[in-house]
Amino acid sequence: MNQLPLKTWVCNVCGFSSAGAEPPHGCPQCGTDRNHFEEIPPAGKRYLIIGAGIAGVSAADAIHQADPYGKVVLLSDETELPYFRMNLTRYLAGELDSSKLDLHSRAWYLENHIELHLNTKVVDIDARSQQVFSADGRSYAYDALIMTTGASPFVPPFPGVDLAGVQTLRTLRDANAILAVCARPVDVVCIGGGLLGLEVAGAISRRGAQVSVVESLPWLLPRQLDQAASRILQQKIESMGIKVFTGAKTKALLGEEHVESVQLEDGSFLPADLVIISAGVSANLELARKAGLAINRGILVDDMMRTSDPLIFAAGDDTEHQGRMYGLWIPAKSQGSIAGFSAAGKPAKFAGDPPSARLKVLGIDLFSIGQISPTENGDLLLVDESGGNYASFLFRKGVLIGSILLGDASLAAKVKNAVEAQEDFSAQLGQGISAAAFKEALKA
Ligand SMILES: Cc1cc2nc3c(=O)[nH]c(=O)nc-3n(C[C@H](O)[C@H](O)[C@H](O)COP(=O)(O)OP(=O)(O)OC[C@H]3O[C@@H](n4cnc5c(N)ncnc54)[C@H](O)[C@@H]3O)c2cc1C
Structure with a gap:
């Protein structure tokens, strides 16, 4: 009954x-x-969320849906309304103006009863008394706490990294600082040839800067592309006037007070009015440590985004789920929602997500998902290099486990669905299907 x-x-x-x-x-x-x-109305449960990136805002939204009487407080150490961080490179390139970056209007937070406190840096958590403390001396009590503190750029300890003119890109403030320098013709060295480094290079090259990309590994996008695909990508990028140095290790950043050049280990020098380092990110774990949470590379969570403290949940770039740190928008958004639902007592589970990537800004159609190179006996790689484009499909025991689409990524959604659904293509592979024919079969 x-x-x-x-x-x-x-x-x-x-x-x-x-x-x-x-x-x-x-x-x-x-x-x-x-x-x-x-x-x-029942006395509302007090939900506190630290960090208002996509994971934090998604958590707040989920709580509001699951527990409309709950009191949701969202704390952000940034000064702007929460924004589309992943669109900062498009903003740098001039594809979007800042008004298009907001995740929601200010009214949305009011309408959804989400108390948003900007410019509020949390400096301590006392898990025993269920309180957090901000730098401005305020304290916030919680019944459930969600940690969505994100990640910060990793800066390798090169000599000279503290010189003026050495930057990373994570926040809108960073983007505005880069734009201010690029308002005049400048030489820019982008250290790091991953997705972010290449998008930054493309963006500021469109602003008129002379750009060099320095990648220490033998090829660009080593996590997303195999060497053959990377070679094609490099040619496309160089044809835009961007210089690319692969297998190039940075030795030091040189200058008096302001950076003037980048010295590579082979002894060469690249002139630099601005150096932008994109060498990956590391999770913001300081608060999690203070709260005594179990951490490894990120805050350890289960499928419901519960941490080792039953009243604390975590989601997004600060989180490690089943040994995996995503550093990507879509997983941060879904983890945030799941953390919110779980905190409000509504069952929800994160099942993992095959990491996928698309390149923005450069105007090069690129999609990469899952595993890109064979690692086990019996793995089958199909490759099609026609028309200056590149497509590869990696199968294990007949199941599509990874793919690269470069130049024409129109099949991205179908490939993503097939990988996520672990679709079995044994029948087609048994008939010796080629990569080109496989593409046609996917289109059908
Ligand atoms: C330029 C750029 C382009 C990107 N492009 C893509 C892309 O194309 N595709 C993709 O999938 N991913 C992309 N990413 C990655 C994606 O943006 C991140 O994975 C995502 O933003 C992570 O969201 P998050 O909410 O976990 O963390 P964050 O967005 O980092 O948000 C965490 C927030 O918490 C705040 N915070 C931290 N500590 C405290 C504290 N003590 N007190 C209060 N507030 C605190 C931080 O200031 C920040 O506002 C890009 C990232 C960047 C920087």
Whole structure:
């Protein structure tokens, strides 16, 4: 039998209160009829979220849906409304203006009863008394806490990294600082040839800067591309006037107070008015350590985004789930929602996500998903290099486990679905299908 939830009713004539699924028929104290009883919302659970990136905002949204009476407080150490961090390179390139970056309008937070505190840096957590403390001396109590503190750029300890003119890109503030320098013709060295480094290079090259990309590994996008695909990508990037140095190790950044050049280990020098380092990120774990949470490279969470403390959840770039740190937008968004639902007591699970990537800004169609090179006996790689484009499909026991689409990524959605659904293509592979024919089969 379905039991109706108990509610609290109060007589608006005499203040008498009673509990029940429905209001009482009449007030036993003043005798007035049931129409004078009003429902009192249950005392709201206090949810506190540290960090207002996509994971934090998604968590707040999920809590509001799952527990409309809950009190949601979202703390951000940034000064702007939460924004599309992944679109900062498009903003740098001039494809978007800053008004298009907001995740939601200010009114959205009010309408959804999400108390957003900007410019509020959390400096400590006392898990025993269920409180967090901000740098401006305030304290916030919680019944459930969600950590979405994200990640910070990793800066290798090159000599000279502290010189003026050495930058990373993580925040809108960083992007504006880069734009200010690129307002005049400048030489820029981008250290790191991963997705972010290449997008930054493309963006500021479009602003008129002379750009060199320095990648220490033998080829660009080593996590997303095999060597053959990377060679094609490099040619496309160089044809835009961007210089690319692969297998090039940075020795030092040189200058008096301001950076003037980058010295490579082979002894060569690249002139630099600005150096932008994109060498990966590391999770922001300082608060998690203070709260005594179990951590490895990230805050350890289970499928419901629960940490080692039953009242604390975590999601996004600060989180490690089943040994994996994603550092990507979509997983941060879904983990955030799941953390919010879990904190509000609504069952939800994160099943993992095959990491996939697309390149923005450069105008080069590129999609990469899952594993890109064979590692086990029996892995089968199909490659098609026609028309200056590149497509590869990696199968294990007939199942598509990874793919690269470069130059024409129109099949990206179909490939993603097939990888996520672990579709079995044994029948087609058994007939010796070629990569080109496999593409046609996917299109059908
Ligand atoms: C330029 C750029 C381009 C990108 N492009 C892509 C892309 O194309 N595709 C993709 O999948 N991913 C991309 N990413 C990665 C993606 O943006 C991140 O994975 C995602 O933003 C992570 O979200 P998050 O909410 O976990 O963390 P974050 O976005 O880092 O948010 C964490 C927030 O918490 C705040 N915070 C930290 N500590 C505290 C504290 N103590 N007190 C208060 N607030 C605190 C931080 O300031 C920040 O605002 C890109 C990233 C960048 C920087």
